[in-house]
Amino acid sequence: MKRAFSSVLLAAGLVVLPLVASGPYYIHTFILAMMNIALASSLRLISLSGQIPLAHGGMATIGAYMSALLMMKLGLSSWLSLIIAGLGVALIATLVGYPFVRLKGVYFTIVTAFFGEMVVLTAQQWQSLTGGSGGVYGIPGPDPIVVPGLFTIDFSSKAEFYYLVLFLVAVNLAFIYAIEKSRVGLTFSGIKQADSLAESSGIDTIGFKVLAFAAGSFFAGIVGAFYSQYISAIAPDSFGFMFTVYTLVYMVAGGQKSFMGPILGAIVLTLLPEVTRSFKEYVPFFFAAVLIAVIFFVPDGIAGLALRTTWWVSKKLGMKHA
Amino acid sequence: MSMGGLLQSLLNGLTLGGIYILVALGLTLVLSIMGIVQISHGEIYMVGAYLVYYMVAKLGLNFFASIIIATLLVGGLGIFLERVCFRSFRGDPDRSMTIAISLTLVFQSIVLFIAGGKPLSYPSPFQGVLHIFGVAMAWNRLVIVLVGFALLVVLFLFITYSRRGQAMLAISQERDGAALQGINIDFVSALAMFLGCGLAAVAGGLIGSLFSISPTMGSFALMKGIACIILGGLGSLPGAVLGGLILGLIDGILPSLTTTHIAGLVGFATIIVILLFRPQGIWGHE
Numbered sequence: 001m002k003r004a005f006s007s008v009l010l011a012a013g014l015v016v017l018p019l020v021a022s023g024p025y026y027i028h029t030f031i032l033a034m035m036n037i038a039l040a041s042s043l044r045l046i047s048l049s050g051q052i053p054l055a056h057g058g059m060a061t062i063g064a065y066m067s068a069l070l071m072m073k074l075g076l077s078s079w080l081s082l083i084i085a086g087l088g089v090a091l092i093a094t095l096v097g098y099p100f101v102r103l104k105g106v107y108f109t110i111v112t113a114f115f116g117e118m119v120v121l122t123a124q125q126w127q128s129l130t131g132g133s134g135g136v137y138g139i140p141g142p143d144p145i146v147v148p149g150l151f152t153i154d155f156s157s158k159a160e161f162y163y164l165v166l167f168l169v170a171v172n173l174a175f176i177y178a179i180e181k182s183r184v185g186l187t188f189s190g191i192k193q194a195d196s197l198a199e200s201s202g203i204d205t206i207g208f209k210v211l212a213f214a215a216g217s218f219f220a221g222i223v224g225a226f227y228s229q230y231i232s233a234i235a236p237d238s239f240g241f242m243f244t245v246y247t248l249v250y251m252v253a254g255g256q257k258s259f260m261g262p263i264l265g266a267i268v269l270t271l272l273p274e275v276t277r278s279f280k281e282y283v284p285f286f287f288a289a290v291l292i293a294v295i296f297f298v299p300d301g302i303a304g305l306a307l308r309t310t311w312w313v314s315k316k317l318g319m320k321h322a
Numbered sequence: 323m324s325m326g327g328l329l330q331s332l333l334n335g336l337t338l339g340g341i342y343i344l345v346a347l348g349l350t351l352v353l354s355i356m357g358i359v360q361i362s363h364g365e366i367y368m369v370g371a372y373l374v375y376y377m378v379a380k381l382g383l384n385f386f387a388s389i390i391i392a393t394l395l396v397g398g399l400g401i402f403l404e405r406v407c408f409r410s411f412r413g414d415p416d417r418s419m420t421i422a423i424s425l426t427l428v429f430q431s432i433v434l435f436i437a438g439g440k441p442l443s444y445p446s447p448f449q450g451v452l453h454i455f456g457v458a459m460a461w462n463r464l465v466i467v468l469v470g471f472a473l474l475v476v477l478f479l480f481i482t483y484s485r486r487g488q489a490m491l492a493i494s495q496e497r498d499g500a501a502l503q504g505i506n507i508d509f510v511s512a513l514a515m516f517l518g519c520g521l522a523a524v525a526g527g528l529i530g531s532l533f534s535i536s537p538t539m540g541s542f543a544l545m546k547g548i549a550c551i552i553l554g555g556l557g558s559l560p561g562a563v564l565g566g567l568i569l570g571l572i573d574g575i576l577p578s579l580t581t582t583h584i585a586g587l588v589g590f591a592t593i594i595v596i597l598l599f600r601p602q603g604i605w606g607h608e
Contacts, residue, residue, distance in 0.1 A: 052416065099594065099597065099598045102601055103597065103601060105415050106359045106415045106419065107552065107556070109359075109419070110359070110548050110552060111552070111593075111594065111597065113545075114545070114549065114590045114593065114594065115590075115594075117545060117586070117590060118586075118587055118590045118591070121583045121586045121587050121590075122583075122587065124583050125581065125583035125584060125587065241541060245423055248420075248423070249420075249423070252416075252420050256416075281431075281434070281435075282431065284427040284430060284431050285427065285428065285431040287424070287427055288424035288425070288426075288427035288428045288431070289424075291420060291421075291423070291424040291427075292421065292424045295411075295417055295420055295421055295424075
């Protein structure tokens with residue numbers, strides 16, 4: 001009951017956020033935070049099967065280019081392009097996933113990092129399609145949503161984009177939650193804990209690992225496609241290697257074990273540097289400090305810290321645990 | 323391409339190959355002894371380049387003396403990092419990689435703060451060219467090839483003939499077994515970090531005499547170094563050398579035929595294709 005109440009409160013807070021936020025810059029930051037939540041959570045979805053890829057930036061880049069080119073060269077609707085971009089990225093992830101997931105642990109991570117670099121190099125080289133290093137400009141925004149007689153959303157203000165990304169993130173998190181709690185999620189954690197044991201009990205480990213990789217990459221592709229429609233431009237290094245590394249940082253610092261971890265990590269680490277905006281050049285240093293502190297002192301991440309603080313406070317106040 | 327052009331590209335390839343090998347050897351030493359992928363190895367290389375820059379361009383020291391001092395300093399940094407950051411996470415890939423990522427950010431920020439972001443360079447003490455078969459070979463590149471391969475020979479002699487080197491091999495094959503034989507794992511890990519970081523500093527110091535240096539130069543070297551050790555076979559020293567030669571030649575020769583982007587793509591594609599058929603790399607074993 002208490003949990004449902006706080007969830008409703010959180011949802012209401014997120015919905016009215018653009019109304020109380022002062023100025024478009026803050027709304028822009030919230031949009032970035034939402035994108036980072038989606039990316040970090042989908043990265044965690046892949047990590048549930050015991051593999052950590054560093055291809056999320058590459059996958060987002062592919063999604064962004066795909067959606068932009070579908071809209072500009074083929075004239076497809078923005079919504080169709082968004083979905084096709086996600087599915088296209090999932091297809092590519094499936095194709096490269098079959099060879100990649102045969103490599104274990106760190107080797108998988110490295111090869112996916114190479115894949116991300118190859119995406120950047122391809123986008124720079126293939127000038128006739130991608131516009132080379134300059135990238136694609138003037139990408140149209142999302143098509144207006146018209147409900148006749150009631151209202152029209154034409155995506156002319158940042159607040160409308162905020163609601164769009166909020167919707168996408170909600171769908172994304174619902175999907176990830178459903179997958180994690182389903183039989184498939186159980187299979188993932190079985191493979192993570194004992195790869196060979198899972199295989200010898202008849203589980204198609206390669207297939208499930210590819211499934212995890214493709215599903216996580218699907219959401220990265222959607223985020224990339226959204227970004228290209230929001231910023232209306234995409235360059236080969238918009239989602240460079242460091243961007244991917246930051247996504248990993250959100251997940252690890254937030255707490256890889258819990259569902260809330262990447263969400264909290266993305267919110268805290270996207271918004272906190274904005275508080276210290278006058279020290280922008282120290283953001284990497286700040287990231288590193290948080291990361292080192294978490295690894296050494298809080299092995300269960302920001303989510304674990306938050307949980308323990310809530311317990312401690314409720315104990316002090318003499319409340320019973322919900 | 324003319325014969326002279328081909329020889330020039332070959333020299334460029336060997337120069338790059340020498341640098342890649344020095345970086346890759348350090349990576350593979352740390353990986354096989356400590357079970358850690360040292361993501362911040364590229365930044366160690368970058369720090370080495372900046373130390374040499376300050377000694378050569380600001381203090382006016384001799385080029386080789388600067389490289390030797392930088393090697394010792396950076397090797398000491400390696401021992402410090404092993405003790406403080408990596409020892410508790412030996413054989414724990416996820417957390418040691420996260421630590422290494424944060425070290426990457428720390429080193430980049432510190433160098434950016436001290437030296438600024440704009441590219442710097444210092445002249446090679448070896449100007450002029452050597453004429454072989456009527457082809458002009460630049461001395462500053464030949465020196466890199468010679469130093470790189472001389473260090474390679476020294477490292478192989480050390481590993482094959484010294485007790486410490488043999489202890490390293492033993493740990494890379496079976497850590498617990500080696501510990502039971504009385505090998506001091508902490509000492510050998512520190513030694514591996516010293517050697518690995520020292521080699522990276524040499525590579526950084528040498529490359530700075532050829533190209534300009536910047537705080538973000540490390541990620542390129544790291545990518546190439548990891549590519550070499552994956553291509554050659556993880557944990558295998560001869561494999562790292564072979565991988566470095568192959569990638570160096572690809573990066574030295576292909577750009578003169580096509581574009582640098584295509585050369586990069588071919589390099590990565592080669593690795594992925596080889597991994598498809600030999601997941602353990604060319605020289606590695608299961």
